[in-house]
Amino acid sequence: MKRYQIILAVLLLIVPPAARSLWFYQGVYQRSQPVATPDYASYQVPVAPVTDGEESSTAKDHPVAQNSDEKNVTVLVDAGHGNRFSLSEIQPLTDAISHAGGKVVVANSPDAFLLDYRAADAYLVIAPAVAFSGEEIAAVEKMVGQGGRMVVMADPTRNGGTSQYSAEVGPMNAVSVANQLLDPFGLVFSDDYLYNLSQNESNFRNIVLTDFSKSPLTDGLKEVVFYSALSLSAAPTTLIQGDDNTLSSLTDQGGGLAAVGSDSNGRVVAIGDMTFATEPYNQIAGNARLVQNLANYLVEGSRQRTLTDYPYVFQQPVQFLVPGDIEVDPAKTAALGLIHASLGSEMGALKMVSTPEAGVDLVIPATYAEAQGQALSGLMKEFGLEYTGAESDASSGSDYPAMSSAEVQQLIETLKTASAEGTLDEMLQSLPSQSGGGTATETGTQAGGGTTTESGFPAGGAWLGTITVPGFGSIQANGNGLILLSHNEKRTTLALLASSTNALQELAALVRSGDLSNCAIMEQTAVCPLTPQTDPAGGG
Amino acid sequence: LTQFIEKLNKWKITGVLLFLIPLVIGLIIAALIPRPVVGVITLDDAISSSTAQAMINQIGYARAHPEIRAVVLVLNSPGGTVTDTEAVYLELSRLRETKPVVTMIGSMAASGAYYLTVGTDYVFAEPSSMVGNVGVIGYTPQYPIVVDDIYSTGPYKLWGEPRDQFMREIEMLKQGFIQAVVLGRGEALKVDKEVILRGQIWTGADALRMGLIDELGSQSQAMDKAAQMAHIAHYRVMDLGTLAWGVDTSTEPEFFQKTSDGVITPYPAKQGLYMLYIPTTGEAQ
Numbered sequence: 017m018k019r020y021q022i023i024l025a026v027l028l029l030i031v032p033p034a035a036r037s038l039w040f041y042q043g044v045y046q047r048s049q050p051v052a053t054p055d056y057a058s059y060q061v062p063v064a065p066v067t068d069g070e071e072s073s074t075a076k077d078h079p080v081a082q083n084s085d086e087k088n089v090t091v092l093v094d095a096g097h098g099n100r101f102s103l104s105e106i107q108p109l110t111d112a113i114s115h116a117g118g119k120v121v122v123a124n125s126p127d128a129f130l131l132d133y134r135a136a137d138a139y140l141v142i143a144p145a146v147a148f149s150g151e152e153i154a155a156v157e158k159m160v161g162q163g164g165r166m167v168v169m170a171d172p173t174r175n176g177g178t179s180q181y182s183a184e185v186g187p188m189n190a191v192s193v194a195n196q197l198l199d200p201f202g203l204v205f206s207d208d209y210l211y212n213l214s215q216n217e218s219n220f221r222n223i224v225l226t227d228f229s230k231s232p233l234t235d236g237l238k239e240v241v242f243y244s245a246l247s248l249s250a251a252p253t254t255l256i257q258g259d260d261n262t263l264s265s266l267t268d269q270g271g272g273l274a275a276v277g278s279d280s281n282g283r284v285v286a287i288g289d290m291t292f293a294t295e296p297y298n299q300i301a302g303n304a305r306l307v308q309n310l311a312n313y314l315v316e317g318s319r320q321r322t323l324t325d326y327p328y329v330f331q332q333p334v335q336f337l338v339p340g341d342i343e344v345d346p347a348k349t350a351a352l353g354l355i356h357a358s359l360g361s362e363m364g365a366l367k368m369v370s371t372p373e374a375g376v377d378l379v380i381p382a383t384y385a386e387a388q389g390q391a392l393s394g395l396m397k398e399f400g401l402e403y404t405g406a407e408s409d410a411s412s413g414s415d416y417p418a419m420s421s422a423e424v425q426q427l428i429e430t431l432k433t434a435s436a437e438g439t440l441d442e443m444l445q446s447l448p449s450q451s452g453g454g455t456a457t458e459t460g461t462q463a464g465g466g467t468t469t470e471s472g473f474p475a476g477g478a479w480l481g482t483i484t485v486p487g488f489g490s491i492q493a494n495g496n497g498l499i500l501l502s503h504n505e506k507r508t509t510l511a512l513l514a515s516s517t518n519a520l521q522e523l524a525a526l527v528r529s530g531d532l533s534n535c536a537i538m539e540q541t542a543v544c545p546l547t548p549q550t551d552p553a554g555g556g
Numbered sequence: 557l558t559q560f561i562e563k564l565n566k567w568k569i570t571g572v573l574l575f576l577i578p579l580v581i582g583l584i585i586a587a588l589i590p591r592p593v594v595g596v597i598t599l600d601d602a603i604s605s606s607t608a609q610a611m612i613n614q615i616g617y618a619r620a621h622p623e624i625r626a627v628v629l630v631l632n633s634p635g636g637t638v639t640d641t642e643a644v645y646l647e648l649s650r651l652r653e654t655k656p657v658v659t660m661i662g663s664m665a666a667s668g669a670y671y672l673t674v675g676t677d678y679v680f681a682e683p684s685s686m687v688g689n690v691g692v693i694g695y696t697p698q699y700p701i702v703v704d705d706i707y708s709t710g711p712y713k714l715w716g717e718p719r720d721q722f723m724r725e726i727e728m729l730k731q732g733f734i735q736a737v738v739l740g741r742g743e744a745l746k747v748d749k750e751v752i753l754r755g756q757i758w759t760g761a762d763a764l765r766m767g768l769i770d771e772l773g774s775q776s777q778a779m780d781k782a783a784q785m786a787h788i789a790h791y792r793v794m795d796l797g798t799l800a801w802g803v804d805t806s807t808e809p810e811f812f813q814k815t816s817d818g819v820i821t822p823y824p825a826k827q828g829l830y831m832l833y834i835p836t837t838g839e840a841q
Binding site: 021024025026027028029030031032033034035036037039040041042043044045047050051052053054055056059060061062063064213214218219220222268296 | 574575577578579581582583585586587588589591592625626645646649650652653654655656675718720721723724725726727728731732735736739740750753754785786787788789790791
């Protein structure tokens with residue numbers, strides 16, 4: 017076989033596969049770079065910011081309100097507006113309030129709110145979902161106007177839509193409802209959430225806040241973490257704000273967005289988050305400190321109440337001032353009992369003192385004549401009353417003879433549960449000394465040492481002059497009663513004055529009824545028309 | 557003459573033997589050379605345990621068969637569970653060591669589906685495809701409580717993990733996701749990680765501008781690109797989905813929740829961690 021024949025045979029063998037190969041395969045695939053995959057093993061679960069020594073996470077390490085045990089501050093927590101939270105969630109905050117000396121009262125309905133707000137010194141509202149009525153908003157404005165404090169907390173996770181709380185709430189967006197309360201104070205929540213993609217606490221919506229304005233609420237804070245927060249689109253004072261990388265979900269823009277702000281007076285605070293006050297997030301960074309500051313802020317409000325807030329005008333235990341030289345006749349006793357009953361069951365036993373004690377608030381029930389006497393004139397100065405005209409008649413005016421001390425207590429206890437003033441006479445008549453035309457002497461004898469009011473000045477006498485009342489001008493003493501309220505650093509004083517003890521009893525009955533609508537009220541003073549005494553010298 | 561004829565016949569036979577036999581053998585050998593195949597793996601559902609297993613089977617087949625010179629991944633998926641997504645992603649990575657993989661995004665490659673996308677060598681999308689939604693989502697576990705009739709040996713035996721820990725683990729998984737994007741897209745990526753981590757979903761056109769994909773095009777273009785990368789021509793296309801044997805989906809629970817009247821919702825039926833796009837109406841589930 018010749019050589020060319022062999023070559024030809026080989027070609028015939030190779031060409032078909034080569035041609036097919038070249039037809040299909042034009043090269044060999046080779047990666048230019050190895051396949052890179054994430055180094056999963058190197059990733060670690062982010063760790064929460066640890067509180068440092070100054071920002072210890074335990075409440076006991078934080079400063080609490082001064083003299084916490086002496087405070088008589090009521091913090092009203094709203095739970096009557098479909099609020100999207102449970103009380104157990106905010107227990108760190110309520111515990112802190114209690115620790116700071118505040119009393120936490122929960123209003124479970126709008127009706128309860130309208131009753132309880134008068135007793136409140138501060139109002140805490142979290143994620144409300146049922147609209148506030150005009151009356152409620154006016155009540156809140158009044159409370160804040162009097163120096164009370166309000167904290168409104170919202171949270172984007174509690175804003176709307178269905179949730180585990182949905183069965184209990186109304187259909188409204190919580191931000192809109194919260195803004196109802198905040199709008200009068202220049203504060204407005206945005207319906208957004210804040211986020212930070214570059215620096216956060218384990219998640220973009222967990223924002224780390226380090227920019228604080230100086231205020232009691234931010235005292236001692238270096239860093240707090242809000243686990244989802246709204247921003248404030250309007251705030252007269254920004255207290256806590258995000259950095260440039262903290263953006264609003266509405267605009268994806270940022271830079272100084274406020275997460276906490278207050279009104280211009282510092283009485284209303286809006287916080288765009290509530291999680292910082294819940295477990296376990298209250299243990300992160302300076303959140304526990306913020307919770308404590310918030311509690312202190314709530315209990316340190318100083319609400320100056322007016323007469324329309326009666327009986328919630330006192331901040332301290334209440335005593336009745338009855339100087340020793342003023343005798344207590346049955347009519348005045350009845351008045352004392354009525355007033356005591358009007359203060360509510362929490363006041364405990366009625367305590368009368370002859371001289372004011374420290375650390376208590378005072379009720380002074382007196383006739384005009386007594387008010388001008390030496391024992392009371394000093395205390396009455398602050399009301400600025402000016403008396404002109406007639407003399408007093410110290411001999412009469414009481415419908416009842418003097419009662420024994422036992423009878424006084426019996427009457428008071430009876431009156432504490434009395435609901436209608438019309439029963440007063442019947443109750444008085446039912447007392448042993450009063451029934452069957454008994455006399456004081458007899459009663460005293462029966463009671464074992466009771467005293468009479470034969471000539472005490474001016475036990476029931478009617479003072480018939482005129483009184484100049486600041487803000488009202490001159491009024492006739494006869495037929496008019498005065499209710500006066502004053503606050504000073506030491507105490508709150510409530511004075512009820514009338515021309516006679518009978519008139520005082522009538523005035524007290526009016527107070528007991530809770531209906532002062534017939535009285536002329538100007539802030540701390542009320543002038544109430546009473547039944548004129550046609551025979552002032554002879555009583556009612 | 558007779559001798560001449562005999563000589564001629566001898567030469568013919570010899571010629572036949574000399575030329576025909578090698579030719580036949582050559583042709584036989586040529587016939588044994590397989591026509592290159594571009595395999596197509598299609599995901600037209602959420603990434604669940606069954607769909608992931610089916611994909612893994614197909615990827616394994618492609619890796620084991622040399623005639624499959626390239627693979628085109630056709631995606632139309634909102635993503636799925638984290639573990640199933642990662643499982644497919646890692647299998648794709650093995651396949652890519654020997655064969656190019658090109659992705660063709662159909663109507664959507666969101667979240668976990670985009671995770672798979674960045675694990676391929678070249679990405680096509682349609683102009684209106686929905687691309688991105690990078691991130692992780694999950695339901696927080698229940699607060700641990702003690703159940704009267706259940707005894708366990710630890711506080712989280714029943715609940716898995718603390719709620720706080722869950723939140724942090726999601727963040728860790730997110731780190732893996734974004735790292736996969738950065739590694740997968742490489743220098744093609746034209747936006748910062750922060751932009752991607754917003755979780756936004758973009759159209760194919762936007763995704764191209766941002767470097768999340770490589771080209772706008774059709775599935776046939778994706779095939780050609782895969783063939784080009786594999787240096788093959790005149791390929792045939794094989795739907796590897798027909799080879800997804802061994803995956804029994806009949807007993808698998810529904811991936812998505814259904815309403816009482818049978819309507820499928822976009823929300824996963826089971827609690828867990830997801831790389832899933834949920835086109836929510838704002839209602840928490």
